[in-house]
Amino acid sequence: MRSPRLTIASSAGNFAGWVSRFSGRGRGETIRGRALLALYPRALTELAKDRDIILVSGTNGKTTTTANLARILADGTDELVTTSTFGANMSAGIAAALMEKPAHRLVVLECDELYLPEMYNALAPKVIVLLNLSRDQLHRTGEVRKVAALWRKTFTRDDVTLVIDRDDPFLEYAAGDAGHVLRVTFGGRRHPDAATCPACADLLSWATGDYECPCGLGSQLAQVRGDHRLSGPARNTVLAIEAARLMGGVVPVETAQELTEQAPDRVSTYHVGGVAVETRLAKNPESWRVALESITSTDVILAVNARGIDGLDTSWLWDVDYSPLLGKRVVCTGERRLDAAYRLHVQGINVEVAHTFAQAVSSSDKPVQAIASYTAFQDLAAQELGLRRAGGRQ
Amino acid sequence: MSLTIVRLYHDLLGTYGDQGNAEVLMYRARARDIQVDLIEVAPHEPVPRSGDIYLLGGGEDGPQTAALEMLSKDGGLNTAVDNGATVFAVCAGFQLIGSRLPNASGIPIDGLGIVDAETIYTRDPRSVGELVITYNGQLDEPVLTGFENHQGLTIVGSGIQPLGTVLRGIGNGRDGADCKSPEGVHHGRVFGTYMHGPALVRNPQLADEVLASAVGQLTPFNDEFAEALAAERRHTLLK
Numbered sequence: 001m002r003s004p005r006l007t008i009a010s011s012a013g014n015f016a017g018w019v020s021r022f023s024g025r026g027r028g029e030t031i032r033g034r035a036l037l038a039l040y041p042r043a044l045t046e047l048a049k050d051r052d053i054i055l056v057s058g059t060n061g062k063t064t065t066t067a068n069l070a071r072i073l074a075d076g077t078d079e080l081v082t083t084s085t086f087g088a089n090m091s092a093g094i095a096a097a098l099m100e101k102p103a104h105r106l107v108v109l110e111c112d113e114l115y116l117p118e119m120y121n122a123l124a125p126k127v128i129v130l131l132n133l134s135r136d137q138l139h140r141t142g143e144v145r146k147v148a149a150l151w152r153k154t155f156t157r158d159d160v161t162l163v164i165d166r167d168d169p170f171l172e173y174a175a176g177d178a179g180h181v182l183r184v185t186f187g188g189r190r191h192p193d194a195a196t197c198p199a200c201a202d203l204l205s206w207a208t209g210d211y212e213c214p215c216g217l218g219s220q221l222a223q224v225r226g227d228h229r230l231s232g233p234a235r236n237t238v239l240a241i242e243a244a245r246l247m248g249g250v251v252p253v254e255t256a257q258e259l260t261e262q263a264p265d266r267v268s269t270y271h272v273g274g275v276a277v278e279t280r281l282a283k284n285p286e287s288w289r290v291a292l293e294s295i296t297s298t299d300v301i302l303a304v305n306a307r308g309i310d311g312l313d314t315s316w317l318w319d320v321d322y323s324p325l326l327g328k329r330v331v332c333t334g335e336r337r338l339d340a341a342y343r344l345h346v347q348g349i350n351v352e353v354a355h356t357f358a359q360a361v362s363s364s365d366k367p368v369q370a371i372a373s374y375t376a377f378q379d380l381a382a383q384e385l386g387l388r389r390a391g392g393r394q
Numbered sequence: 395m396s397l398t399i400v401r402l403y404h405d406l407l408g409t410y411g412d413q414g415n416a417e418v419l420m421y422r423a424r425a426r427d428i429q430v431d432l433i434e435v436a437p438h439e440p441v442p443r444s445g446d447i448y449l450l451g452g453g454e455d456g457p458q459t460a461a462l463e464m465l466s467k468d469g470g471l472n473t474a475v476d477n478g479a480t481v482f483a484v485c486a487g488f489q490l491i492g493s494r495l496p497n498a499s500g501i502p503i504d505g506l507g508i509v510d511a512e513t514i515y516t517r518d519p520r521s522v523g524e525l526v527i528t529y530n531g532q533l534d535e536p537v538l539t540g541f542e543n544h545q546g547l548t549i550v551g552s553g554i555q556p557l558g559t560v561l562r563g564i565g566n567g568r569d570g571a572d573c574k575s576p577e578g579v580h581h582g583r584v585f586g587t588y589m590h591g592p593a594l595v596r597n598p599q600l601a602d603e604v605l606a607s608a609v610g611q612l613t614p615f616n617d618e619f620a621e622a623l624a625a626e627r628r629h630t631l632l633k
Contacts (some may be wrong), residue, residue: 135409138523138543143454195437197407201456201498203437312523313541315590318414338623342595343414345619346421 002046002102009040011100017096024320028365029085033092036099044091047098048107054243055111055119056132060287061236063087064266065131066110069240072259073106076249084110086381091115094123102194106247113147114140117154128155129163129243133170134193136284139312145198148174163243165235166222167191169211173198176217181240185222186235192286232290234263264295270380272361277301279370281377283310285319288371292324299327299370301360302344303334303376310373314339325349334376396429397609400445402471403437403613406461407487410543411514412451414592415482418601418620419447425615437461442472446608447480450487451591452543455498458486465490465506475508480583480608484593485544489513490576509581510551516567520545525563525589526631527577530555531603537561538597539627541588554581562631583607595620596627
């Protein structure tokens, strides 16, 4: 039974969301959640009551894995599952997702790394999937190890099961004091940011493609072993399948195999000036590396912004190897196009700059693929939504 | 003419695109027909004594302490500096070439003592954001820009020049009456700074200062992309 206060606050939130949508400012979810929480701060706990909640967090793959897990769980349980809207992963977005279908018992939510302690305490999730931790938005998180330490301090009770990729030493450290941990290993993958042990700061030896520190980090055996050749999205799918199984979902071995082979990638097609541009989201060195490897066109657009969620410090552009772009025609756009262009220029890549994404597209007469930082990607998504509303393209 | 650049411990001190400083130094040197060798030194490998320019980058607290212990034990960097090598050290690297700094647990320990600069742990929030300074030496364009992200306050010894004076941001930390905070350090051929960006990418003239300290006067080089980037950053951050 909902409390009267939640009912009133929900209605007010819905109204605010409707105003936002109607006025064309946005899709309304975040506004809705924000209004609800302003009127009733305990709404999260009440909305989560008597429901089975799974949180998904980590640096890369949260949005895709959340959507994927919701689907796997729905298929595996024959129940309806509520889940997050595209990337809305802080308290307001999570509140909005919980308001959406209060009757659904199963809920899969994406959660921002720094909001995870608060959401764990407010929502009492049954399972938390921790995908990976690497450098991202350092202006906000300070250090990768600090995020891991914050999680370790949070997960000290045995009321939740963590599903982790134990090959990531930061995750192994984060889960160090947790009551229940399901460890998945793929092996053979050196972590780019873990030269030293997050627990004791000694140098980690990666000679075998795996780590184990004399302090004990990495000595716990994994319960699940995945194929070491799997891509990042496929590894995330394996974690999602394990989480679904923990929640009682039935995922037969053949289905799991199929799901892992068809791991979704975060690629969207946007229409700019009448041209369809296949666009990949990339937001930190690791996700840029993956995106660059999948580029097949000869004309490529890179859109780089440095607003909050993109990371304010663009230094990381120099940590990415752009050699997959050698010999291609590259146009840089976005607010930090010059930072990106100079980096490519020094690596000997033929590069031009364009003020807008539309100009970058129009300078090309061949199929073009793009990689965009978070807010550049969001801008394209918003334009696409505008086009659809205007009755334009599908 | 030839030049040897030594990049120290990328795995430990390379968190903020620090390899960009090496790439830009090589690019700008080769544009002047200087032959460049880059030596990458991994943790526990011996540090060569005969390099011309040594680069240290930013890193997290644990790796910073590990790097300091190894460099202390090896002694190669100190020897090279005594022999007149150039050092360009950023953020964690800047702190560890100083006289004292906090270790990963916040306890003060000795640095390499290459410059008289002491970093002390403070409870202030991390200094995070764009950093703009005026360079203390002679440059056509004295305004330099970067991005800082560090804990602690650095006090430069009385006989030592900071690299510049802060126009925007925190730098070494607030310093008394005139409220003009110093940034980094510049002593002989030793440069230290909190500026990422990377600093030598965003400030081509500073890159030439570092190069010139090792090889002497440089021929002019018009690097349009670099100048455009530096100008865009100055313009955006000071408007």
